[in-house]
Amino acid sequence: xxxxxxxxxxxxxxxxxxxxxxxxxxxxxxxxxxxxxxxxxxxxxxxxxxxxxxxxxxxxxxxxxxxxxxxxxxxxxxxxxxxxxxxxxxxxxxxxxxxxxxxxxxxxxxxxxxxxxxxxxxxxxxxxxxxxxxxxxxxxxxxxxxxxxxxxxxxxxxxxxxxxxxxxxxxxxxxxxxxxxxxxxxxxxxxxxxxxxxxxxxxxxxxxxxxxxxxxxxxxxxxxxxxxxxxxxxxxxxxxxxxxxxxxxxxxxxxxxxxxxxxxxxxxxxxxxxxxxxxxxxxxxxxxxxxxxxxxxxxxxxxxxxxxxxxxxxxxxxxxxxxxxxxxxxxxxxxxxxxxxxxxxxxxxxxxxxxxxxxxxxxxxxxxxxxxxxxxxxxxxxxxxxxxxxxxxxxxxxxxxxxxxxxxxxxxxxxxxx
Ligand SMILES: [Fe+2]
Ligand SMILES: [Fe+2]
Numbered sequence: 001x002x003x004x005x006x007x008x009x010x011x012x013x014x015x016x017x018x019x020x021x022x023x024x025x026x027x028x029x030x031x032x033x034x035x036x037x038x039x040x041x042x043x044x045x046x047x048x049x050x051x052x053x054x055x056x057x058x059x060x061x062x063x064x065x066x067x068x069x070x071x072x073x074x075x076x077x078x079x080x081x082x083x084x085x086x087x088x089x090x091x092x093x094x095x096x097x098x099x100x101x102x103x104x105x106x107x108x109x110x111x112x113x114x115x116x117x118x119x120x121x122x123x124x125x126x127x128x129x130x131x132x133x134x135x136x137x138x139x140x141x142x143x144x145x146x147x148x149x150x151x152x153x154x155x156x157x158x159x160x161x162x163x164x165x166x167x168x169x170x171x172x173x174x175x176x177x178x179x180x181x182x183x184x185x186x187x188x189x190x191x192x193x194x195x196x197x198x199x200x201x202x203x204x205x206x207x208x209x210x211x212x213x214x215x216x217x218x219x220x221x222x223x224x225x226x227x228x229x230x231x232x233x234x235x236x237x238x239x240x241x242x243x244x245x246x247x248x249x250x251x252x253x254x255x256x257x258x259x260x261x262x263x264x265x266x267x268x269x270x271x272x273x274x275x276x277x278x279x280x281x282x283x284x285x286x287x288x289x290x291x292x293x294x295x296x297x298x299x300x301x302x303x304x305x306x307x308x309x310x311x312x313x314x315x316x317x318x319x320x321x322x323x324x325x326x327x328x329x330x331x332x333x334x335x336x337x338x339x340x341x342x343x344x345x346x347x348x349x350x351x352x353x354x355x356x357x358x359x360x361x362x363x364x365x366x367x368x369x370x371x372x373x374x375x376x377x378x379x380x381x382x383x384x385x386x387x388x389x390x391x392x393x394x395x396x397x398x399x400x401x402x403x404x405x406x407x408x409x410x411x412x413x414x415x416x417x418x
Contacts, residue, residue: 016084023077024377025287028328029176032286033073036174040068041081045088047162051155057093058138058148062086062107063130064159067123068167070114071178078114082107102137109133118179118226120164127160177285179226185284186230192282193233196240202248203239206342207232212397213338213390214331220389221382223330231291234284235335238275238292242267248346261304261311265320268301272323287331294332295339297372298324326372333376334386337364341390351398353391360387 016037020026026033044065051059062085070078086103093099113126131153138148171181188194197204211232218225236246243249245256245267256264272293279289298321305320327333344359345351364383367373373383 015087016080019080019083020077023073024329025073028290029286032175036072036170036176037069037077037081039174040072040170041065041084043166044068044085044159047159048085048089049092052089052092055155056148056151058134058151059155060089060093060103061130061134061152061156061159062089062103063110063127063156064163066107066110067114067126067130067160068163068170070111071117071167071180072171072174072176075111075115078111079108082111098141102134102141105137106130106134116179118183120180123160123164127156131156171285172283175283175286175289177287179224182226182230182285185288186226186233188233190282192237192240192278192284196237199240200236200243200246200249202250203236203243203246206248207234207236209397210235210335210338210342213341213393214334216393217334217338217386217389218331220385221330221334221378223334227285227287227291228331228334230285231288231331231335232338234275234279234288235291235295235339236271236275237278238271238273241274242270246271256304260313261308262313262315262319264307265301265304268304269323272296287329290328291332291335293323294325294327295335296322296324297326297336297367297370298322299370299372326374327376330376330378330382333373333378336367336372337383337386338390340367341394345394345398351394353395356391356394357387360391 020037023033044062047064048060048062062082065085066078066082069081082104086100086107089103090096090100110126110130113129114123117123117125134152134156135149138152139146142148167178168181171177177185188197193204196207211229214228214232215225218228239246239249244253245264247254259267272295275292276289278284279292300317301320301322305317308315308320327336340363341360344363345356348355348359364387368383378386
């Protein structure tokens with residue numbers, strides 16, 4: 001049986017490779033995503049091959065493979081893993097078509113119920129769904145085989161426990177994180193975030209504001225709000241190394257006044273490159289590393305380019321560009337827009353809807369014509385929705401407080417006596 005597994009495994013990978021080839025995340029990070037996919041599929045297949053050998057047919061269940069892959073990637077990839085798993089085991093279980101349909105029903109049910117799971121406790125939902133559908137299939141399909149019920153329940157339970165135990169390690173090894181793993185990283189107790197709050201409190205505050213902006217925009221156009229919120233916390237993590245070179249951390253003195261604009265531009269680049277190094281060192285999710293390197297794209301640091309021109313230095317504009325690349329997926333572009341909108345609001349004396357909308361329009365116009373939004377696949381309608389959501393959030397965060405009327409102290413004393 002093990003030989004069968006080893007011989008047929010490569011052909012299944014070719015079929016899946018063809019089906020997955022349209023997934024953008026597999027194109028962006030083939031190594032991480034393929035490694036995660038194959039590792040989980042292999043673990044699941046081996047586990048089920050052994051349970052089939054030493055136990056019985058009803059112990060075979062795709063639940064570990066399907067739920068893990070749906071949590072780490074998405075429903076579509078979870079569905080493809082069901083397909084691979086079901087085709088493979090349908091031959092091993094005998095009566096291929098019957099087994100294939102049975103396994104597909106269980107797999108698709110578990111993948112569907114694993115969408116939008118944000119806490120470990122809720123993993124019981126796909127477990128329950130898969131177990132009930134599997135029991136029903138065995139009762140209806142296999143002539144009321146009641147003896148299969150305890151086997152189905154126990155094997156599903158064992159695989160769910162396997163999932164709960166291995167998920168954090170799979171995420172750490174592959175750097176492909178589920179929403180559960182992302183939320184654990186984003187609890188603000190991560191050593192990098194604690195270091196940021198101590199060394200660069202201005203940047204820390206800036207990151208918290210951006211987290212609100214990206215989350216509202218993400219919900220407006222249906223991208224991943226958790227990836228964006230956590231990505232916003234970490235996006236400027238590189239600033240914790242030289243915090244005083246960034247305006248939000250300066251209290252009066254600006255060290256850039258004493259150095260050449262070209263050197264200033266190089267120091268600003270360091271917050272991106274050092275941020276990337278820290279992301280690798282702490283094994284942050286690969287997509288958060290992307291958000292760190294792509295949030296400035298290849299934009300020119302206008303202030304220092306202008307300063308250099310005034311000094312007649314004649315450096316080409318490339319010297320003042322961020323290393324990039326430009327945003328490669330929707331979430332990265334949303335973070336870029338939010339980062340700039342936050343900077344705009346800081347420079348505004350009075351924040352009102354009309355002024356803010358005008359500034360946001362100009363910003364998006366600039367980003368568009370600089371080609372920064374070329375690879376992110378956002379549509380013009382989505383860009384407008386992002387802008388509206390961010391403007392709304394900024395206005396909500398800056399709404400003016402009601403001025404309370406003064407009440408004489410004596411009167412308050414009288415009231416409190418009673
Ligand atoms: Fe930045
Ligand atoms: Fe930033």
